[in-house]
Amino acid sequence: MRRSPLFSGVIYLLLGVLFTYIAIQTVNDSGWGFFTYMLIFLATLDIGSGFRMIGIHFKIKNAMNNKK
Secondary structure, X not given: OOOOHHHHHHHHHHHHHHHHHXXXXXXXXXXXXXXXXXXXXXXXXXXXXXXXXXXXXXXXXXHHHHHO
């Protein structure tokens, strides 16, 4: 069973928000460190992938509607 790009995009966005939240909490507790930079990097990748997957979903949906 395949997941839709919309579902995957939402999951990626949620993970990006979660990583950002954890990074903010880490900065408040112990300041900027390697772990914080790693979390921000992962959040950036996840949010970017989420937007890309959602865009792919709408491109596929638009292509399917244009075929009909």
